[in-house]
Amino acid sequence: MRNTMVEHTNIPIHTLKVSCSNCSLRELCLPVGLSREEMSQLDAVIRQSRRLKRGEYLFRAGEPFKSVFAVRTGFFKTCVGSHDGREQVTGFHMSGELLGLDGISANAHGCDSIALEDSEVCELPFSRMESLGRDIPSLQHHFFRLMSREIVRDQSVMLLLGNMKAEERLAAFLLNLSLRFSTRGFAANDFILRMSREEIGSFLGLKLETVSRTLSRFQANGWITVEHKHIQLVQPTALKELISGCSGNTQQTHAM
Amino acid sequence: MRNTMVEHTNIPIHTLKVSCSNCSLRELCLPVGLSREEMSQLDAVIRQSRRLKRGEYLFRAGEPFKSVFAVRTGFFKTCVGSHDGREQVTGFHMSGELLGLDGISANAHGCDSIALEDSEVCELPFSRMESLGRDIPSLQHHFFRLMSREIVRDQSVMLLLGNMKAEERLAAFLLNLSLRFSTRGFAANDFILRMSREEIGSFLGLKLETVSRTLSRFQANGWITVEHKHIQLVQPTALKELISGCSGNTQQTHAM
DNA sequence: CGCTTGGTTGACTAATCTCAATATGGGTGG
DNA sequence: CCACCCATATTGAGATTAGTCAACCAAGCG
Missing domain, CATH: 1.10.10.10 (Winged helix-like DNA-binding domain superfamily/Winged helix DNA-binding domain)
Known part of the structure; x- marks a missing residue:
């Protein structure tokens, strides 16, 4: 009955389609429809992926903001803490999702991001993404869409919490x-x-x-x-x- | 004691500094530090401001997304509705704040936006803002910051509702x-x-x-x-x- | 000047939290 | 490899908060 569930990781039914050579950023790359040339520009910007162990912080609230991160594999939570130690988990994030967008506004991360299992992320240096966006309009547009999507998600969480x-x-x-x-x-x-x-x-x-x-x-x-x-x-x-x-x-x- | 409060509008202590000739977008323009030339490019993009009476919709959830709006004067609420009629107010917005950022992700507005008093907004056609952002990096950056700020705001609302x-x-x-x-x-x-x-x-x-x-x-x-x-x-x-x-x-x- | 809408207040109910006791499993160290 | 321990989860009982229903009031509008 209770199979050895210790490492019973969720099993992929089919293998994920990976479009971006450097990292599996379906969400980031696929919908954009980049040319081969543009793709390699993007690859040049995306930093080597980073591995985190369960429990490790990807970034902490208050740290200077340099990059956003795309989850390749694994699972993260983000949380905003309050002075007295209460903390609110603001989201759970899995492969293909972007972390750290809230850091842009103040040039400092606004929440903690913690790996809930061994994970791997791609680092996207934000200023380089910005300038690349200027050269590749579809990439710029896609980035705006991703940020907007985060806002939509937050609204639905508000609905959930409020109603x-x-x-x-x-x-x-x-x-x-x-x-x-x-x-x-x-x-x-x-x-x-x-x-x-x-x-x-x-x-x-x-x-x-x-x-x-x-x-x-x-x-x-x-x-x-x-x-x-x-x-x-x-x-x-x-x-x-x-x-x-x-x-x-x-x-x-x-x-x- | 109770002065004629009927139209007791909140009284400005000092006049707002207006930097953008076309409309009072402190939030949008001031921090960017645009040159005179760039400013006029921006002015060209910003559409004539629109006036709304109390109770009027600025946009409704589901409408095609074309523009974001900057509140010049007045007061707005945004709300997401649910099928059965429950509705959740997701925010209140006053002068200098941007409305409609959630529409970018799906090319359709994700919430209703309603004037709570007679108001005035500037319309910013989004695709033109995008291309202008490509020419004026500081504008692009500022736009990212504004979106990020919205995400930060939403996080603090989650903290409020959750804790x-x-x-x-x-x-x-x-x-x-x-x-x-x-x-x-x-x-x-x-x-x-x-x-x-x-x-x-x-x-x-x-x-x-x-x-x-x-x-x-x-x-x-x-x-x-x-x-x-x-x-x-x-x-x-x-x-x-x-x-x-x-x-x-x-x-x-x-x-x- | 009545009517409609929005706001206040009270009494009661329902939902969630708190505190506490008890289990359970996974990890650790012997 | 096993035993133990700690962190995590479950369950119950009682306290507390906010919701519900209802009456009443005041204001603003036509």
């Missing part, structure tokens, strides 16, 4: 993860949570006990199975019904 | 408004709320009754006076104490 009940938040959260896994070629209804109940709670504006209880209730309803961090969506439809109506744009393939 | 109690939310809200008024040359401790209790509640993730009760309690404590929409901060320090610790970056001069 939804605990069950709805959890359902939206699970379905969002499911969607993002599946667009990356992983199983949609069978995955491993990379984060703790407390981190989920922080993100969803709930206490860890509430997260735990709500997951148990979902399981009791026969909607999901929970085995520690291993989640299976048995009746995703039931979850979808729960949030039908509150959706807004909770259903994004992008970061959350 | 704070009703009293703390209201205190943070009032102090944020106060700060923004004062940086625009209006009185910091004496202002008119442009939005209803319900809209405040929607933004803060509270019901209107809770907003009302909490304001009453603040007044009973002697911290503020409330006369309908006219608010005076009598002991701003008391409010600051309330949120000391949860701040994160709740104290921004920018939109909220």
Whole structure:
């Protein structure tokens, strides 16, 4: 029954299409439609990828801002801390997603970014991306789109935190993860949570006990199975019904 | 005592410095440090300002995205709606702030934007701003900064919605408004709320009754006076104490 | 000058948090 | 390789907060 889940990493159903020679930035490169020439310019700017171990900080709030980072593999959380130690997880980030966009405004990172499993990122020195954007309009445009997408994502989190009940938040959260896994070629209804109940709670504006209880209730309803961090969506439809109506744009393939 | 408050608009302490000939975009122009030549290029791109009456929509979610808008005068709210009619106010916006950045990602506006009083905006056709940015690097950079700032703002709203109690939310809200008024040359401790209790509640993730009760309690404590929409901060320090610790970056001069 | 809308207040209910006890698993060091 | 320990998760009971429903009031508008 309990297969050796210790390193039961989510299994890709099909291999990811990688378009950018230097690193698998589907999100960054694919939609732009760069020429071979432009692609190599981009490759020249993208720094060697960096590996992080579980628990390691990619950057910390307050550090000078130099680069944004694209997740190649692994899983990250970002959080803003408050003086008295409360901390709010502002998002979870997986492959193809960009980290550090909030640092541009003040030339300093605005949040902490921490690897939740061993991970690999590409560093994109921002000023070089800016100048490259001037030469390659489609790249510039795509960068604006990525930033805008982050704003859209944040709006849907606000909707979640401002309007939804605990069950709805959890359902939206699970379905969002499911969607993002599946667009990356992983199983949609069978995955491993990379984060703790407390981190989920922080993100969803709930206490860890509430997260735990709500997951148990979902399981009791026969909607999901929970085995520690291993989640299976048995009746995703039931979850979808729960949030039908509150959706807004909770259903994004992008970061959350 | 109660002066004819009907049109008691907030009074500027000093006149705003206007740097851009076409429209008062302090936020957009001042920090960039454009040359006279560049400034006139920018002026050429910025469309004639548009006037809106109270209650009018600047744009609606789903409409094709063409431009972002800079608030010249007046007051706006943005909200994302959900299918079943719930709506979440995602922000309030005053002079110098940009609206519509969330539309870039999908080429369609992602929220409604509604004037809360008679207002005036400048329209900035986005594609022309993009190409102008290619010619004027500092403008491009500034645009990235503005988008990043929006992301930072959203993070602080998440912190507010995820971590704070009703009293703390209201205190943070009032102090944020106060700060923004004062940086625009209006009185910091004496202002008119442009939005209803319900809209405040929607933004803060509270019901209107809770907003009302909490304001009453603040007044009973002697911290503020409330006369309908006219608010005076009598002991701003008391409010600051309330949120000391949860701040994160709740104290921004920018939109909220 | 009545009517409609928005705001206040109260009593009650429901949801979530808090505190606490108990399990469980994974990691560590012997 | 095993035993132990600590961090993490589950569950329960009771406290607290905010939501709900409802009555009432005041203001602004036509």
